[in-house]
Amino acid sequence: MAKKSDCGSPSPLLVLLLALAAGPATAGLYGQSDDVVLLDTSTVHAHLLNSNSAWFVELYASWCGHCINFAPTWKALAQDIKDWRPAVYLAAMDCAEPENVQTCSGLGVTGFPTVQYYKAFAQSTREGRRILAPHGDVQDNVRILRHMIINYLEKNEDTWPSACPPLEPASATEVQEFFGNNIEQYLALIFEDNESYLGREVTMDMLQYENIVVRRVLGSNQELVRQYQVKSLPSLYVLSRNGSFSNILLSRNERSLYTSFLQTLPGVVQGLFTIIGPPNTDMNPEQLSDMWKHADKNKVYMADLESGLHYSLRVEVSKFSTLAGDKLTALRKYVTVLAKFFPARPYLKNLLQSLDNWLRSRANTQISYSDFRNMVDNNEQVPDAVLTSDVTWVGCQGSKSWLRGFPCSVWTLFHVLTVQAAYNDQYQLKETYPLEVLDALRGYVQHFFGCAECAVHFENMAKETMTLVSSMNEAILWLWSRHNQVNYRLAGAPSEDPQFPKRQWPSFDMCPTCRNMVRRRSTWIEGSILDFLKAHFCLQNIATDYLVPEVELLERQRRARRQRRKKRETSKERNTKEEKDTLENNRVEIPTHGLESHRPSNIQKPSIIWMSSRINDQYEDIVDLDSFVEQQYESKTLKDLTRRRKHKTGRRETLVFTMEEDQQLDLDYAVAQESLQKKGMDSRYLIGVLLEEVGKDGDTPARRRWFRLLGVGFSHLDISLCVILYFLSIMCLFGMYMYFSMKMRCRKGRAGFPKL
Structure with missing residues (x-):
């Protein structure tokens, strides 16, 4: 996590000069000069899926201290294996960018940094395998990761990258028949032990070069060892098409020496390959100057607090599609202390209270993040409730885009909450207990804070002494002292902002009465520190500069809701029309020729x-x-x-x-x-x-x-009526027939009597 600084805000001119002296600035931890492919939401699927290359991707947050510390390793690895392209690519994606948040969540990222491997011709992002990043020095990390890459390639022989040469040991038959089956001028054989990576590394180093093939031969292959009279391992032998071979004796059996020698052989040239490079992400000095905001070090800025709230609820929590158990409990506690103690603007206060009530009603169940996000975005249309979606760092801004920012806002937020909880307890405004805010902070950091290493360090601190806190004032001082411990541990680390060095806070000029000099050693005066913290983080000292008015935020929310509704209606109409068209198209037309x-x-x-x-x-x-x-x-x-x-x-x-x-x-x-x-x-x-x-x-x-x-x-x-009518007609005709028949019989009978 970041820290408070005893330095004043540097002038925009100083920031600009430092940026120019340091070289071009980038939007994340990697730039155009690095051999790392920069991914975002629009390119991640196109590069990782159905690719004829293997991909190793670092998913990071630019504000994460562990990610900043790991960046030199990833850059050094990319430089070290740049000749392994296009068989193997190293890439990175900044999950702190708003447009990448949902994509990173879909990739299963729950902490930073996360390194994932995608085999060639992967069909789904679910096929990504997580790799544990090493924590040693850069040189050792690069070696470990290089070996891990080779191991992953060999484990997926069924999806071998198109440009990747064979890495398995060569047999005697392959060597003897090589020049008869291939057109290359040279065959380089590296004899080595089974556990050695030298042969495979040199093979990958030479994949871009033409007119030579490098193969590995195990020392247990007695036929080839006797044929070439191999005396020691590892050894390099170069075979020529004319039938000659030479044992190449170098000063040291190192990968770089082997590769350099083979690249300088006569006729060996680098082939033409299409290499995916990093996009141009550099920012010009005008952009840097425009981004800088003047901040008073003696003030706390609501813009930092609201930006931190937005990021914590919409980004950090979004890494989990389902929230249940300890995660749901931690989230509920976090939102509860926000609703109770955060000195929010009126519309944000309404949103936090509605969100707290909603979570309380679902305390013993599991919820989906999509439902939670609907509440955060106020899709339930709670009257006059809104949380900004802007990220504006003022007091927490860094000299570079990835420095300070969100970690600084988390520290500031919980300092404010501990002080506000103490005020509420003092005036008995709301029921609370000493560890309420600290428990919420501990649960949030443990389950949701993206920097995994930071979360582990904070949990270790909490286990040691947090349970000893017995009052609101002690909670304020405990958080302050642990903040200074973190500053001391991270001083001089790569994640430190040079314009905001990590020193013990508050500085002497901010609080002259907070320190006591004894024999040239300063000690803290806790009573003065407590008074300073309560004054610094009180409601009256929170500045509202650079904030978007809540009325405008509410109008944005309504406009976004209308757009979503219109989009749903348009989609529904389109689906209805498509279904109608499908039904109409399923009709079979009848030719009417002749009719x-x-x-x-x-x-x-x-x-x-x-x-x-x-x-x-x-x-x-x-x-x-x-x-x-x-x-x-x-x-x-x-x-x-x-x-x-x-x-x-x-x-x-x-x-x-x-x-x-x-x-x-x-x-x-x-x-x-x-x-x-x-x-x-x-x-x-x-x-x-x-x-x-x-x-x-x-x-x-x-x-x-x-x-x-x-x-x-x-x-x-109709048919029934016709049948009845036909039946009645027949019966009528039958009756008429019977009537006339009887009539005729009567007449015939009378005609036969004698006349009187």
């Missing part, structure tokens, strides 16, 4: 009233009630439309009939077509019915087909 003459020129939807006589004079006035209902309510949902299309048998999608198939059906299409026209339908219904019958029953009898055909366009109710 056009039978199609009516004017067809209208069936109507509940009698159709106009000028259009339908030649047709029967028959109303299809089912068709009328369906056609008048076509604006039903897509689900209903799909269901109707699936189950409706009156309107059928049809396939194409060939002329031969037409001839096989013993039907008079002209007669059928004329009947359909009378019912206001075209020829597609005829073919649809026939196809369905054939599809269901195979060789369907003509009588059955005619029955189905004549029923086309009628509902079940």
Whole structure:
């Protein structure tokens, strides 16, 4: 974590001159002069997935002290193995950048720095394997990582990088047949033990060079050892195409000497390879000057506090998709002390209180980060509640973009919270206990603070003495003393900002009464220090410079909410349209060649009233009630439309009939077509019915087909009424027949009697 400085804020001119003297500034820990590929959200998938190269990626936060300490190792490794490209690439991505936060979370990053290996032709970011970064000096770290890279390459022989040479030991047969199977001029053999990495490292060093191949030979290969009379290990032998070979004796058996010698052989030249390089991320002096903000060292800035809150809740917590158990408890405690003691502006206070209530209601369950983020972003539309999404460092700004910043804001935030908790306890404004703020700080750092090494150091300090704190004033002093311990440990480290050196705080000019000089040694006066801390971190000493007004933040939030709503509606409309288009495209068009003459020129939807006589004079006035209902309510949902299309048998999608198939059906299409026209339908219904019958029953009898055909366009109710009417007509005719038959019999009987 960062520290408070006893130095005043350097002038913008001084910062500019120092930046120019130090060389070009970059937006992160790596720049264009480093042999490291810089990734971001827009390039990470394109580089890591389906690549014919292996990738080793450092995922870091530019403010993280451990990351800053590890950066020289990564830079030195990139310089050391730059000739291993394009088989192996080293890359880095700054997860502290807002646009990279979600991507880093998706890569499974929970602490910094994280080094991941992606084999060649990886299909998913889930295939990344985490590598434990070494903690030694730079030279030892580079050697360890170089060997780890070779080990990972050999473990994934099934996905070998395209440009990577073979690393397995050569056999006697391969050596003897080499020049017959290859066009290279030289074959370099490095005889070594099985555990040695020299041969494999030199092989990788030479992969960009043409006209030479380097192979490793184990000392246990007695055939080759006897053939070339190898006396010691390691040994370098160079074989030429003309059949000669030489034992190369160098002053030392070192990788650099082997590589340098082989690169200078006659005819050995560096080949042409397309190498992925770093983008230009340098900032010009004008940008540096514009970024600097004047800060009063005697003030605490609300911009630092709100920026730290935003980063802690929207970035640090986002590394976990699900929050449960100890993590959820730590988060709940953290938000609780914020809601109780943070001297927030009114709208931020409303948000923190609503967030605290929401977490309390879910204390014994697990929650997703997406739900938590919805509350932080106020998607639940709590009235007048907002947290800025801007990151503006003022008192915590560093001379470089990756120095100080968030760690400084965390220290400042909890100093403010301990002091505000003491004021609340003094005036009995809210119920609290001495360790409440410190417990929240400990839990947050342990579970969410990105710098893993920093979290371990803080946890060790907390275990030692934090439980001894018994009052609010002791909590203030405990945090101050541990802050100074961290300053002492990190003084002179690479993470130290040269313009804000890590010294014991407060300085003499800030608090002359806080120190007591005894025999040229200064000791702290705790009573004076306590008074100073309470005055420095009180509400009245918090400056609101560089803050965006809350009214403007609220309007931004509403505008963003409207944009999200509009985006959802647009997406919904697009999906609906695509689904409709898909349903329409699934229709099979029916060729109507030969049937056009039978199609009516004017067809209208069936109507509940009698159709106009000028259009339908030649047709029967028959109303299809089912068709009328369906056609008048076509604006039903897509689900209903799909269901109707699936189950409706009156309107059928049809396939194409060939002329031969037409001839096989013993039907008079002209007669059928004329009947359909009378019912206001075209020829597609005829073919649809026939196809369905054939599809269901195979060789369907003509009588059955005619029955189905004549029923086309009628509902079940229509058919039932027709059947009843037909039956009644038949019964009427039968009754008339019986009546006239009886009448005729009576007349014949009378005619046979004799006249009187």
